[in-house]
Amino acid sequence: MIPSILPTYNRAPLEFVSGKGVWLEASDGRRFLDLGSGIAVNSLGHAHPDLVAALTDQAGKLWHVSNLYQIPQQQALADALVGASFADTVFFTNSGTEACELAVKMARKYWHDKGQPEKTTIIAYHGAFHGRSSAGIAAAGSEKMTAGFGPLLPGFVHLDYGDMAATKDALKDPGVGAVIVEPIQGEGGILPLPDADMKALRALCDAAGVLLILDEVQCGVGRTGKLFAHEWAGITPDIMMVAKGIGGGFPLGAVLATEDAASGMVAGTHGSTYGGNPLGCAVGTKVMEIVANPEFLADVSRKGGQFRQGLEGLVASFPDVFDHVRGAGLMLGIVCKAPNVDVVAAGYDAGVLAVPAADNVVRLLPALNLSDDEINEALARLTKAAEAVQTALDAKAEG
């Protein structure tokens, strides 16, 4: 019999009842150090007092009004995002997937309104993840996500991530209107595109007169130590998708765009009942207030360096379990030799939560405000998990 919850997830037998900072408490009383943050969502940990206050203050006043009316909380967050980024304008969504939908629509409408409606093709990259909607799975293109869901939204071309020569070649097609890419692939295995490639991609898009869409749903909002990951390369996109960390745990996403890229999106071309609701925007504004502070971001970089150094030591101590560390800031991945799911499962026993990703990677995406002591505690628990995996490997080798 089908379970009452549609069984699209393989869930771990863990049930959490409360959280504070990087700590989660399970229904059986066990405490877990959360290095997954709901997959890069709880950017300021669980139950951050300022976010709780922002949400509950707003909840006491007004939950929802239609986008048919002015929403001052939405205006405040849009102003904060525009003030802190390349963007001139913002549309709010409830998720990263919805941001992907709009990014694709915006790029196509741009060319339609510029009198070049044939420029519908979007270049995307293998290993990408842009969400689970029809546009999202077509954009990512992997068999795993698309099998059985055809006919797919047409108009996507898939190249190897980081293959600039292939990108240059594909851009020769006059039907190409945009490129969509994650500056750091998250689900794909915490794989950063080097700054030089980000710069080259911007230059190639400029030369071809094509829009650059960045998917910063996972790597944005302070995760790498800059407010947005593309800032490290000193470039800006035309359109950017944001979600996850911007809501700190409240469902919130956004598409940020330049005035030119957004020029096709006039009244009546897009909408959302809940997108930009007062609750989400009140929380998002508070997240921005905290995260967009240069001192906070510098501390993310410092802690990212400290955590990474500890992880390098862990990899050196367990060469049969781990291969190497990659990522940026507090978006770190350990490429494993042992099955990554075994490491994650051993983590559960050691009281630490991490998240598997493609390419046999264990993802570590802790709250950006975790303390130095919590980094040390995380390393101690990961060491315990690695010991257990090593013991299992030894037992298997003995026979």
Ligand SMILES: Cc1ncc(COP(=O)(O)O)c(C=O)c1O
């Ligand atoms: C890079 C990226 N884009 C888009 C999405 C989809 O976001 P959501 O799950 O909020 O719809 C995700 C989610 O993991 C993501 O990591």
